[in-house]
Amino acid sequence: MTDFHFGTVLNAVVYALIGIVLFVGTFIVIDKVTPFHLWKEIVDDKNVALAILLGAMSIGLCIIIAAAVH
Numbered sequence: 001m002t003d004f005h006f007g008t009v010l011n012a013v014v015y016a017l018i019g020i021v022l023f024v025g026t027f028i029v030i031d032k033v034t035p036f037h038l039w040k041e042i043v044d045d046k047n048v049a050l051a052i053l054l055g056a057m058s059i060g061l062c063i064i065i066a067a068a069v070h
Contacts, residue, residue: 026061030057
C-alpha cells in the first residue's frame with residue numbers, strides 16, 4: 001500500500017481550479033465576441049442549435065485544458 005501524500009491532493013485541487021477558471025474565462029470571452037448574448041439566446045429564445053454548438057465547444061475546450069494541465 002502506498003503512502004498518502006497531501007501534496008498530490010493539493011496539486012490536483014489547484015490544477016482543477018486553474019482549469020475551471022480558464023474555462024469560465026474563455027466562455028466569457030466567447031460570449032463577448034458573439035454579436036448576441038449567449039445565455040439569453042439559449043434560455044429565453046430556446047435556441048437548441050446554439051446550445052448544441054456551445055456544448056461541443058465546451059467539451060473541446062475542456063479536453064484541451066485537461067490535456068494541458070495533465
